[in-house]
Amino acid sequence: MSVKPSTWLLIAAAGVISVISPTVHAFDPLRAEQSIPVNAADDMVPANSTCEFGPLSNPLTLEDAVERALCRNPKTREAWADVKGQAAAVGVARAAYLPTITGNWQGVRDSSVTDITAHPALSSNYSATVRSEGVSLNWLLYDFGGREAALKNASSLLEAAQATQNATLQSTFAMVAKDYYAAQAAHAALDAAREIEVMTRHSATASQAKVDNGVAPITDALQAQSQDEQALLNLAKAQSDAQSTIGTLAVDMGYDPSAVVDLPDVTDTVIPAKTFTESLARLIDEVKRTHPSVVAAQAQYDAAVAKLAQTRAQGLPSISLVGKYNRDNQPQSLGLGLPSYPSTGHDAYIGIQVSIPLFEGFGKSYQIDQARAVAERQQDTLEETRLKVGLDVWNSYYALEAASESAAHSKSLLTLAQQAYTAAEHRYNVGVGNILELLNTQTTLANAKERRIQMLTDWDNARIDLASKLGRLDMSSISTLGAR
Known part of the structure; x- marks a missing residue:
């Protein structure tokens, strides 16, 4: 891009006349900072451009958690600051055309x-x-294209910073969703642990009554009591896990660990056979071109090439x-x-x-070699990034397929385990079954409940993860991907 000095004079004059700008920065005569987002979340939360929030929703919704994290998480704010800094660098490069x-x-x-x-x-x-x-x-x-190359370098680095910000928002979105579902799963597991403890306590009481009446050996009561003690241990562990996950979620949003009070329950849902109708090959081909990390790597390579041209021009x-x-x-x-x-x-x-420039001790020659090596390295980084995002989509795609199949099996397993426990409890109460049969079905039912909860949240995580690897996450993803 070749820009005449007179053109930049006109731009500067127009900027001085209209110093009051409706964008983030009031004084931007060279129009370098027009692309700076108004907040750290960019356009991911269009309904709340000021990133100002009231009290946390109770129970906390996934949408509320994601919006707050995108606006308040230090990583997203750091990426936003990088964009602002690089936009200012573009202004510096444009200013070089002025006297x-x-x-x-x-x-x-x-x-x-x-x-x-x-x-x-x-x-x-x-x-x-x-x-x-x-x-x-x-x-x-x-100056033989030196300023033009410097402006190209700064513009490419700005594009890289913007793409990096987008990638940071995508990864933060996925991280918050993952931690949200983990907290939901932990609280659901806590509820299940409470139910299992009540169930084992009832079994221990029933077996002790049979022992007291002389219709069952003392070993039945001891085994049932041991099962109840194990349920109490599991309950204590579930309580700790629930508090840990909810604290992690609060920190993701930029709050103290004690900020989140409650989450909605995990509800059963119908698992679709296919979430993405596009072929895997097409998804991989697209992500190699459009994923924010690839866009950032391409822009950094363009910046390195421009830096090489700038370094050469400095010796002319x-x-x-x-x-x-x-x-x-x-x-x-x-x-x-x-x-x-x-x-x-x-x-x-x-x-x-x-x-x-007549003689600089051969330093310029080495500076050119250095800039050329940086450009070569950025080219290799670009290719590495393309391979990585393709592999990420590959793995996430099949992880989603496995999660869908596992969720379907976990529902059947829970139904069978519930039926087996009901039958074993009835058989034991009427004196036909034995305590081992009852305890075994209790353990199977407890495992099936935990597995069902985990599979449902794993399925949600897998869908969010694949959308993130494709670079397609936005606030509409919460409804289309089925947040609960």
């Missing part, structure tokens, strides 16, 4: 005394307040327009020993300056 004007003012009290021995007529003594004002101009007119001649005007009131004297008289003077010049 630099420097004003100077100096005011001094000058006192000069000269005593010449035996020649008083040649001696002098005067005092004066001397002022000088000046202004100088330097305007680079041509440059042509500048230079000018200066200066005036002062320095007193003047006609000669030694003669009095000084007040005076004013000024001088000015304007011209063309040609700067030709």
Whole structure:
């Protein structure tokens, strides 16, 4: 992109006239910061552009958790700050097309005394307040594409920062969703642990009653009590896990661990056979071109190439327009020993300056080699990123398929385990079954409940993870992907 200096003068003039901008920054005469998002969440939370929130929803919804995390999480705010910094760097690169004007003012009290021995007529003594004002101009007119390359480098790095911010938002979204579902699963597991403890306590009470009536051996009561003690241990562990996961979720949103009070229950749902109708090959081909991390890597490679061109141009001649005007009131004297008289003077010049680098100790040659090596490395990083995102989609795709199948099996397993426990409990109560049969079905039912809860949340995680790996996550994903 070649930009004439006069064009940048017009841009600057327009910016000075319209310094009040409706965007983030009020003063942006070179229009370098127009692309800065208004908040750390960019356009991921369009309904709350100010990122201001009231009290947490109770129970906390996934949408509320994600919005707060995208706005408040330190990682998203760091990525936002990087975009702002790089946008300012674009402004610096554009400013290089404009002239630099420097004003100077100096005011001094000058006192000069000269005593010449035996020649008083040649001696002098005067005092004066001397002022000088000046202004100088330097305007680079041509530098063999150095400024153009610098602007391309800054613009590419801005594009990389924006893509990195998008990737950070995607990963933060997925992280919060994962921690949200983990907290839901932990609280559901806590509820299940409470139910299992009540169930084992009832079994222990029933077996002890049979022992007291002489219709069952003491070993039945001891085994049932052992099962109940194990259920109490599991309950204590479930309580700890629930508190840990809910604290993690609160920190994801930028709050203290105690901020979240309650979450909605995990409810059963119908697991669709297919979540994404597109073929895996097409998904991988698309993500290699459009994923934010690939876009960022491509932009960083473009920036490295531009930096190489900029480094080469720095070793070539440059042509500048230079000018200066200066005036002062320095007193003047006609000669030694003669009095000084007040005076004013000024001088000015304007011209063309040609700067030709002749010898820099071979440093420029090595700088070019260094810039070339950086560009080669960024090219390899780009290819590595493309391979990585393709593999991520591959793994997430099959993880989702496995989660869908496992969720379906877990529902059948829970139904069978519940039926087996009901039958074993009835058989034991009427004196047909034994305590081992009852305890075994209790253990199977407890495991089936935990597995069902875990499979449901794993399925939600797998869908969110695949959408994140594809770079498609936004707030609409919460409803379309089935948040509970």
